[in-house]
Amino acid sequence: MAPILELDGVSHAFQGPRKKVWVLKNVSFAFEPGTFYTILGPSGSGKTTMLSLASGLDSPVDGRVLYRGEDVRGMGLAKYRNRHVATIFQSYNLLTYMSAVRNVTTAMEITGVKGGRKRAMELLERLGLDEEEAKAPVLELSGGQQQRVAIARALACDVDILFADEPTGNLDGDTAQEMVEVFRELAHEQGTCVIVVTHSQEVARQSDQVLTLTKGKIARRGK
Amino acid sequence: MNVNFVKRAGLSLAARRVKSLIMLGLFLVIFTLVLAGFLLQSATGQSAAHTKARVGADVTLDWDVEKAMAKSNGGFPKMSDADALTTDRADALGRSPLVRDYNYSLESASPPPAGVTLLESAAKPPEGLSMATTVGGAATTAGPADMNTLSVSGQRDVRLTDEFAKGRHAVIDGRAIGPADDGKNVVMVEERLAAKNKLTVGGKLTLKSPDGKNPIEFEIVGVYRDPTAPQADMWMPPGMVPGNKVYAPVGAVARLNPSEQVGGRTKVQVAKYTLKDPGKFEQFKKAAGAAGVDLGVFKLDNNDRLYRDLVGPIQSIASFAGVAVWLVSIAGAAILGLIVAMAIKERRQELGILLSLGERKWKLVGQHLVEVTAVAVLALGFSVLVGTALSQYAGDALLGREVAAAKDKEADQGTVAGGGKVMMARSIGSADPGPVKPIDKISVSLEAAEVGRVAGVGVGIALLATLLPGLAILKLNPRTILMKGE
Numbered sequence: 001m002a003p004i005l006e007l008d009g010v011s012h013a014f015q016g017p018r019k020k021v022w023v024l025k026n027v028s029f030a031f032e033p034g035t036f037y038t039i040l041g042p043s044g045s046g047k048t049t050m051l052s053l054a055s056g057l058d059s060p061v062d063g064r065v066l067y068r069g070e071d072v073r074g075m076g077l078a079k080y081r082n083r084h085v086a087t088i089f090q091s092y093n094l095l096t097y098m099s100a101v102r103n104v105t106t107a108m109e110i111t112g113v114k115g116g117r118k119r120a121m122e123l124l125e126r127l128g129l130d131e132e133e134a135k136a137p138v139l140e141l142s143g144g145q146q147q148r149v150a151i152a153r154a155l156a157c158d159v160d161i162l163f164a165d166e167p168t169g170n171l172d173g174d175t176a177q178e179m180v181e182v183f184r185e186l187a188h189e190q191g192t193c194v195i196v197v198t199h200s201q202e203v204a205r206q207s208d209q210v211l212t213l214t215k216g217k218i219a220r221r222g223k
Numbered sequence: 224m225n226v227n228f229v230k231r232a233g234l235s236l237a238a239r240r241v242k243s244l245i246m247l248g249l250f251l252v253i254f255t256l257v258l259a260g261f262l263l264q265s266a267t268g269q270s271a272a273h274t275k276a277r278v279g280a281d282v283t284l285d286w287d288v289e290k291a292m293a294k295s296n297g298g299f300p301k302m303s304d305a306d307a308l309t310t311d312r313a314d315a316l317g318r319s320p321l322v323r324d325y326n327y328s329l330e331s332a333s334p335p336p337a338g339v340t341l342l343e344s345a346a347k348p349p350e351g352l353s354m355a356t357t358v359g360g361a362a363t364t365a366g367p368a369d370m371n372t373l374s375v376s377g378q379r380d381v382r383l384t385d386e387f388a389k390g391r392h393a394v395i396d397g398r399a400i401g402p403a404d405d406g407k408n409v410v411m412v413e414e415r416l417a418a419k420n421k422l423t424v425g426g427k428l429t430l431k432s433p434d435g436k437n438p439i440e441f442e443i444v445g446v447y448r449d450p451t452a453p454q455a456d457m458w459m460p461p462g463m464v465p466g467n468k469v470y471a472p473v474g475a476v477a478r479l480n481p482s483e484q485v486g487g488r489t490k491v492q493v494a495k496y497t498l499k500d501p502g503k504f505e506q507f508k509k510a511a512g513a514a515g516v517d518l519g520v521f522k523l524d525n526n527d528r529l530y531r532d533l534v535g536p537i538q539s540i541a542s543f544a545g546v547a548v549w550l551v552s553i554a555g556a557a558i559l560g561l562i563v564a565m566a567i568k569e570r571r572q573e574l575g576i577l578l579s580l581g582e583r584k585w586k587l588v589g590q591h592l593v594e595v596t597a598v599a600v601l602a603l604g605f606s607v608l609v610g611t612a613l614s615q616y617a618g619d620a621l622l623g624r625e626v627a628a629a630k631d632k633e634a635d636q637g638t639v640a641g642g643g644k645v646m647m648a649r650s651i652g653s654a655d656p657g658p659v660k661p662i663d664k665i666s667v668s669l670e671a672a673e674v675g676r677v678a679g680v681g682v683g684i685a686l687l688a689t690l691l692p693g694l695a696i697l698k699l700n701p702r703t704i705l706m707k708g709e
Contacts, residue, residue, distance in 0.1 A: 078583060078584075097234060
């Protein structure tokens, strides 16, 4: 199967107090559609950096990120983020002055996805939020509910690739398991490429492929 | 074009009510002050223009004594008959299409006509200076008989003298002397003098030259009222006591004084022209030259002092208003800019989220601009409601202070001058009209132009306050905002 996303010799560094600190070193990997990937690794191994580069939140110092063979930098990172990828953050990153449903419809408006409020309500309901919760300001929702809103927002954008950075880190076991079920369903039933950065071995166990990063390099890949 | 950022701006404003209200209040203060400044500028400008049209048109043609003194090399300045300003020259200039109206005067004096008792000064004469005020022309007690005179003011058109034009004097019986009286021996007398001597319209009065010669009988055609009371604390010679003054046509005064005629033409001392357009003073100067007036001998004075006295206080207000507009605009832009910059810093997370969804950076700046502009439009509406009343109040208060200051200054100058203005002899007096009441009221009215100007300032402030801090948005990187470092 043709890869939907490729990291081609990607390296990235940050300017430390005294010298440049390389957090990713010549990483190459091809992600396929319809697959649920997890990225494991100790803190500082480069997991989040790899996810931010792959999701177009930043550009690598060296190497290329290719979406269906096209360099995303040439495409434009904003366009890449707008049309092809969605990201779920550990800290939810919702627009706090809006209701749950308005967060979802706002994302749909920005990404140009049709369906409006009706589709947003359906997604929220599918993720376990009732109408009252959907209309409530997001700050009145629990952490688990906010993470569901963040996932609904990502799903609403009809993207090919879904990134998630520690999506279950703030959730209880049952809710975390529900999230994993959603990711598996997205990958296996809708053909979405789901890439999740996690510390959880349990989440990794339920994914299709696990990449383990160590000191900025892929140390292991496989199930 | 997807304008979802406009909807987001509305949601953001509604959600952040307190901050929106603070910004509204700030804009309201800025706009009200700026609007007040513009309204004051406009009102003072209109008032000044109106005043300029009213008084700035008066031009006085007078003998240039300074030039004459310079030419005389320290000797007594003297005007040659060839250079004299005569009625035919003054009339020629008066016929210029630039002139709306004109007047000229010739002052003289006459011993009291037979049977006429002059009005007396309220104060007693100084020691050793005594004279009779009744006598058919001659002093009966010791004292300078030549001071016991009736003032005779020759005018082409009495209604154009400052006294009548400004309403200080008024005709109460008969009529005023005008151009049609040229060649006639007619006279106007003051109410008190007429009452004291039972003089009425249609009566006769025999006037003479200052040296008591050349008697001519005049017909009384009008009685006028001069409300000026004699000064209680200062003695004045009879010729200067208010009321002891008669008006007559210039030609008639010249007939009393043959020395005021040159080659059959009548000399005049000063002429005043009212221009149709105050801005055509330079053209009028050329017309004066063309009419045979030697501007090396005569000077033309635009009635600038009167204008300055009248509009001085409002010009101070206009100047203050102009400075206030600039200061408030600059300070307002700076304060709002800082507020928006702080808001952008506070809202980095929101901006990062929107960027992660692929929102364009210009739309993020646009969202801030819409938020600020929406508040500004609302504030503009409120400022229109309160601005006019505030401007009127501020204008009246400021003008009151300026007028009081102007009066103090006038009083100081009056003290120094020792009442010199009262001693003015020339009744045409435009070159130095004496103390005038400055404009002490301005009418502030709101017009679309002022609202447009404030809206323009508002747009400028909103743009500056949004776009400059908005540059920070262009540098934002969603990764650094949203991702936790490893």
